[in-house]
Amino acid sequence: MLTCAIIDDDEINRLTLEHYIELTPDLKLVASLSDGIAGLTYFREGNKVDVLFLDIEMPHLSGLELLRVLTDPPEVIITTARQDFAVDAFELRVTDYLVKPFEFARFTQAVQRVQARASHSASASATPAAPEAPANADLFVKVNSRMVRINFDDVLYVEALSDYVNIVTPKQKYIVYTTLKALETRLAPFPNFIRVHRSYLLNTQHIESIEDNTANLRGGHFVPIGKSYQDGFYKGLQRI
Known part of the structure; x- marks a missing residue:
């Protein structure tokens, strides 16, 4: 059973969420609040919940501002x-x-993601293991005028293109306005991503073979392994 709180200044939206929670056997609603200030007071009084359903645009204190101070x-x-x-x-x-x-x-679907994260945390606490990637492996990136959700487990590699990067998945390529260095920092919690070239980040989960310092990936993709990166890359493979 996961305890829940709602913070939303729209009464209709709160009632809808309350109804959805009531329909979900694994959820228990313990607070339904109408603004960010009330939410901040609720948590600062020591109250805790497992899941928070949070609106963003609210008077006095937005949802994102609330998250930044908790x-x-x-x-x-x-x-x-x-x-x-x-x-x-x-x-x-x-x-x-x-x-x-x-x-x-x-x-x-969103509740199931919370449950999966809770299960992952419980397993990690019961059986200490090497650090793993966060359960939430998604990121929204801006492609032209659209916001696109990308799951990094699906990414084969990332290629630098001047002030842009090319994020390559088995089905599609996404040209995103950012630098390879910035994306490398964002991917730091994911140990399967390794810098193998000054222009490439590689997802080691998709390597099928390595030949002549070139990684052969699923779907017929090839990524070069730069000379200055080879020692670190091959040492890393011993732990995969």
């Missing part, structure tokens, strides 16, 4: 009518981002 926030599912806050929200490590109006099926 010292130990719970799992957060953003519920908002705006798509353009997605990048900022995921930088704050939210679990999911629901754009209103959303159906019960999409709500359930």
Whole structure:
């Protein structure tokens, strides 16, 4: 059973979420609040929940501002009518981002992501292991005028293109306005991503073979392994 709180200044949205929570056997609602200030007071009084359903645009204190001041926030599912806050929200490590109006099926999918993260944390606590990538491996990136969700488990490699990067998956390529260095920093928690060339980041999960200092990836993709990166790369392979 996961305890839940709702913070949303729209009464209709709160009632919808309360109804969805009531329909979900694994959830228990313990607080439904109408603004960010009330939410801040609730948590500063020592109250804790497993899941927070949080609106962004609220008077006095927005949802993102609330997240920035909470010292130990719970799992957060953003519920908002705006798509353009997605990048900022995921930088704050939210679990999911629901754009209103959303159906019960999409709500359930978000809850399942929280449950998967909770299960992962419980397993890690019970059996100490080597550090692993965060459970939330998604990031929204801006491609032209669209915000696109990319799951980094699907990424084969990333190639630098001057002030842009080319993020390559088995099905598609995404040209994103950022630097390889910035994306390398964003991917630091994911040990399967390794810098293998001044122009390439490689996802080692997709390597099929290595020949002549070239990594052969699934789907017929090839990535060169730069001379100055070879020692670190091959040492890393011994731990894979």
